[in-house]
Amino acid sequence: MPRTPSPKKAPAAAPSNDTASPKKKAVQNPGLRKRQAAWRNQLQLWSIDPKFKHPPGTKTVATKAAKDDYHLNDEELQTLPYEKRSSGSWKPMILYAHNDLFNLARDKSIALETPLVIGDLKYLAMPGPAGTASVAQNLRPPTTPQWLKDERNPQPPPLKDTRYTPITAGDKPDPDLGTICWLPSDIPELISVGDACWLYCIQPSDIQDLAAASPWIHTETAARRAVQLHGGFYAHYDRVSKCREQEEQRLDEKYAGLHVVNNKRSDFEFSAHVKAYQANIDHDWEMMHEVPGERDKLKRVAVLFPLYYEDQGDYGSDWQWMPHWGSF
Structure with a gap:
């Protein structure tokens, strides 16, 4: 039996002028x-x-x-x-x-x-x-964590004590206090007790009063305390240098004979707040900009970060403990 042809569909009507046309994506910066x-x-x-x-x-x-x-x-x-x-x-x-x-x-x-x-x-x-x-x-990330200001979970503010008695006697008296910068360039204003002890080579007992007031330590206060305890600006640098050399020796012994990439990187880990702060900094402005004689004018308190130099042309491939440009 022959099949009955199905009726053809009427052609779709052309859209009228009243039909709303789709919105075009806004151009953020035309031209x-x-x-x-x-x-x-x-x-x-x-x-x-x-x-x-x-x-x-x-x-x-x-x-x-x-x-x-x-x-x-x-x-x-x-x-x-x-x-x-x-x-x-x-x-x-x-x-x-x-x-x-x-x-x-x-x-x-x-x-x-x-x-x-x-x-x-x-x-x-x-x-x-x-x-x-x-x-x-x-545009740099804030040095104070936002949760410290959260009214729903108030945190005790850190104890700040910026007093410092300069060392004027001895073979290495302190430089002019006006030339000393007490803060590392890529460390926030607040750090943990562990951060402070590693950075400035001090013991928890040295900042017991600061830790009793708040779990967060004011970085400049810890720096001034450490320099005072160590006998002055240059004595503090010598103390930190010695601590870092001892740490390097321990790492040498730990990884002796092992083929581990970057095996001389420090085993120390900063607190989550410090790591989050550092993660938002692409690189240190002061490390990449040079003013002749500027490092002599600005004297940062020593913390001495470990730097691993990769063989990428402008820098050598040798790893060593060195004063971080933005931290000493």
């Missing part, structure tokens, strides 16, 4: 690609001068920090003068002037109509040339 192209087209490469040297006292910045902190790429960096300096390995360091980097990043921000962010600072208004006063917002 950005055109502005980026215009910015690239006006870049002019620097005529390379292998004998170029920055003037004495210039604040210089290594290539990695120039890219990371100033948000500049290789093409943009090629427009700036730079000098080469020996790094102790086969590959020399390439150093740019901070002012040049700042001004280029500022010009790029203006051209692209994007916020100016340099290092840990986000500028609230477009600043003038490098060295002029400007208002910026600090």
